[in-house]
Amino acid sequence: MISLCFLGMGSIIFTPNLSYSLLGEGKNILSAKLQLPQSLTGTWLKNREYTRANNQSHRRRKHIFKVFENRVAHEDGSTAEAVEVNNKIKDMISCIKILMVTIKEGRISVSAYDTAWIALIKNIDGFDTPQFPSSLEWVLQNQHPDGSWGDQHFFSVYDRLLNTMACIIALKSWNVGTHNMEKGISYVKKNVWKLEDASEAHMTCGFEVIYPALVRKASHLGIHDIPIPNNIYTARDHKLNKIPKELMHQVTTTLLYSLEGLEDLDWSRLIKLQSADGSFFTSPSSTAFAFMETKDTNCLKFITNIVHKFHGGAPHTYPVDLFSRLWVVDRLQRLGISRFFEAEIKDYLAYVYRFWSEDGIYSARDINYSEVDDTSMAFRLLRLQGYDVNPNTLRKFKEGEKFCCHKGEVTPSTTPMYALYRASQIRFAGEEILEEAYHFSCNFLQHWLAGDQLLDKWVVSKDLSNEIKVGLEMPWYATLPRVETVYYLQHYGGSTTVWIAKTLYRMPDIDNDEYLELAKLDFGRCQFEHQIEWNYMQGWYKSCKIQEFGMSRKEMLVAYFLAAATIFEPERVKERIVWAKSQLISKMIRTFLEKEASIEQKSLLLKEFRNNINGSHKLNSVETVDRAINVLLEAIYELSEGFDECIGLQLKNTWYLWLMKFDKGEDENLWEDAELLVTTLNICSAHFPQNDDILFHHEYITLSKLVNKICHYLSQIPNKKMLKYGRSAWKGKLIEVEADMQALAKLVLEEPSGLNRNIKQTFLCVAKTFYYSAYFDVETIELHIFKVLFEPIV
Numbered sequence: 001m002i003s004l005c006f007l008g009m010g011s012i013i014f015t016p017n018l019s020y021s022l023l024g025e026g027k028n029i030l031s032a033k034l035q036l037p038q039s040l041t042g043t044w045l046k047n048r049e050y051t052r053a054n055n056q057s058h059r060r061r062k063h064i065f066k067v068f069e070n071r072v073a074h075e076d077g078s079t080a081e082a083v084e085v086n087n088k089i090k091d092m093i094s095c096i097k098i099l100m101v102t103i104k105e106g107r108i109s110v111s112a113y114d115t116a117w118i119a120l121i122k123n124i125d126g127f128d129t130p131q132f133p134s135s136l137e138w139v140l141q142n143q144h145p146d147g148s149w150g151d152q153h154f155f156s157v158y159d160r161l162l163n164t165m166a167c168i169i170a171l172k173s174w175n176v177g178t179h180n181m182e183k184g185i186s187y188v189k190k191n192v193w194k195l196e197d198a199s200e201a202h203m204t205c206g207f208e209v210i211y212p213a214l215v216r217k218a219s220h221l222g223i224h225d226i227p228i229p230n231n232i233y234t235a236r237d238h239k240l241n242k243i244p245k246e247l248m249h250q251v252t253t254t255l256l257y258s259l260e261g262l263e264d265l266d267w268s269r270l271i272k273l274q275s276a277d278g279s280f281f282t283s284p285s286s287t288a289f290a291f292m293e294t295k296d297t298n299c300l301k302f303i304t305n306i307v308h309k310f311h312g313g314a315p316h317t318y319p320v321d322l323f324s325r326l327w328v329v330d331r332l333q334r335l336g337i338s339r340f341f342e343a344e345i346k347d348y349l350a351y352v353y354r355f356w357s358e359d360g361i362y363s364a365r366d367i368n369y370s371e372v373d374d375t376s377m378a379f380r381l382l383r384l385q386g387y388d389v390n391p392n393t394l395r396k397f398k399e400g401e402k403f404c405c406h407k408g409e410v411t412p413s414t415t416p417m418y419a420l421y422r423a424s425q426i427r428f429a430g431e432e433i434l435e436e437a438y439h440f441s442c443n444f445l446q447h448w449l450a451g452d453q454l455l456d457k458w459v460v461s462k463d464l465s466n467e468i469k470v471g472l473e474m475p476w477y478a479t480l481p482r483v484e485t486v487y488y489l490q491h492y493g494g495s496t497t498v499w500i501a502k503t504l505y506r507m508p509d510i511d512n513d514e515y516l517e518l519a520k521l522d523f524g525r526c527q528f529e530h531q532i533e534w535n536y537m538q539g540w541y542k543s544c545k546i547q548e549f550g551m552s553r554k555e556m557l558v559a560y561f562l563a564a565a566t567i568f569e570p571e572r573v574k575e576r577i578v579w580a581k582s583q584l585i586s587k588m589i590r591t592f593l594e595k596e597a598s599i600e601q602k603s604l605l606l607k608e609f610r611n612n613i614n615g616s617h618k619l620n621s622v623e624t625v626d627r628a629i630n631v632l633l634e635a636i637y638e639l640s641e642g643f644d645e646c647i648g649l650q651l652k653n654t655w656y657l658w659l660m661k662f663d664k665g666e667d668e669n670l671w672e673d674a675e676l677l678v679t680t681l682n683i684c685s686a687h688f689p690q691n692d693d694i695l696f697h698h699e700y701i702t703l704s705k706l707v708n709k710i711c712h713y714l715s716q717i718p719n720k721k722m723l724k725y726g727r728s729a730w731k732g733k734l735i736e737v738e739a740d741m742q743a744l745a746k747l748v749l750e751e752p753s754g755l756n757r758n759i760k761q762t763f764l765c766v767a768k769t770f771y772y773s774a775y776f777d778v779e780t781i782e783l784h785i786f787k788v789l790f791e792p793i794v
């Protein structure tokens, strides 16, 4: 057991009974018991000793990167448990890759309702038998013990009644399964009253149109006394007023998804609205009904294909190729494990882009219809990946001042507005539609959160309200990858997630417990590395004499956290450590030069740095000249240790150029700390070229100027509680920062570019950490630090 307590000076330390102490400035801010993951406890203990021992010998600090390198290279953590965790992670990655490459049209559960409609189709050669006996068999085999059909684990009266009624009708029509049918009828009669109390927000799609038609059909077959509550008739009339019969014959509307609930249809006109795959609105039940009415061979082809794929069953919609791919990418990214599947994600997004159109997209390809949920998700993910997508596509979903999920919508819904909210933040200058979408969706979601129902029309997921609450509190600019993940691990429901359409359904590609397990193991493994590194940083803090320059441990913790929350992958330890150290060293130098140094000391610092730039790491001569300068120079030189000579030289040159600004007395030097950090990180990454030419590339220069301006501005904000108390006072300035962030995002995200994408991304990553620091108050940042670095993932 590890306990977190606060003692008063801004640091986290390990106490002998394995407790961390986070010392806030004179006050206790957090207090919580920490439990390390079982699988890592033993490893952790051994590694603590191991790291501590190494820290001692690394007072000379020379070999620290070797230690990290060895651990990463052997992926060991030196214990059997760690090896086991790593092997498990590898296995899970392989399994998920197989799932991903075999996604094809998308996996989706079978709907008893749609299967029952297919079972009704008579043999096309005129025999008095079902055309699809396997569908009738599926109905017989999949009744629940209570007599109902529908989702096994989640109860919705709409889902149960619709599924059960359709199955009863199929059995009665073929006069089979008398016992099943009777149990089904008895279930319906016993449970139909629940419709009166059911939440309208969870009414399945088209229920108001389909249910009365099913009751009528049952009555024709001799199944009487099934009531239809008045509110269902009211809802049906409302829907048919919104989408009048004439309109539904002219253009694709959502009523095509529920044709089986309608009468007096003009098939000669409707058939023109059939999709390229032969379906009506991708719906097997609607298409089965259309086939029975028209004998259209394309309808039959669509159905035959589905029955074959689902071994007699049928889902409520098919395919789900775009929906599955987009949501899988979103889940993997938010769970923090997308880096394992880069190639697969690239393929998924290339696939989606093939079907992107100026009208937006739907969950399936080849349908002449679009809705805001898939379109927003596609827009956001494609833009983040560098695809050229026009946000004006979203205009299609604006009706007056409001945005809707689909044209002719009756019930506004939450998750599509959340997708719109997320998309609206990936905005470039002048994109007004995204600004409009942002304001509308924000407002919508805030109202929804303030309500007492907290239900969504499309999905029942583990913790949707908190997911949205966190999403609203954390704008994209202030979202750091590890912070996003640590929250999403709590909100992602895996296989418990239930989707709502005509019936309830499951999406195993999207809602997969393996993703969650992998994400948790990986998070624990990263966190474990981060804790070791934090321990090392504390050793460095002492050995580097940082305290003498007024830097507190807490400042170091925040610097390390910002680095680790952004560059979290275990193998990127060098970048993380360099990030944290650079932040502190540049501050130390600035403090020294601005407040303490004499003119002689300033020029001595530069002279000694220049003299030693190509030389050995030792600065013996300085030692005797000026202690403070020696400490500073040693700190800068130490940054380049562990890198090859070429990188070392590039780093020293970069820092020298930065130092020169002080010499020239340029005011702007204050503005260039962000650029210094970005270039330092880029040099240490694998993507930076061996020569420095890139620094003179016009895009690099523009990005540098922007990042300096943004970060300087953000770091000037005096009161970190802006979010809660002073936001309006800050608003004017925020608008300018937002415009610069938009310009930066555009430069970074847009392709093609003369610069490597990863190099450009560093600018955005660094800017986001400054935005984050300005946006959140101290308490929230401390909570995030605790969650990301210290709270065990359970």
Ligand SMILES: CC(C)=CCC/C(C)=C/COP(=O)(O)OP(=O)(O)O
Pocket: 204, 205, 206, 207, 239, 254, 255, 257, 317, 363, 406, 408, 409, 410, 411, 412, 500, 501, 502
């Ligand atoms: C793949 C999916 C999820 C398909 C469903 C699409 C559809 C027909 C939505 C309309 O539902 P509705 O008629 O209940 O909406 P509203 O009544 O709000 O207009």
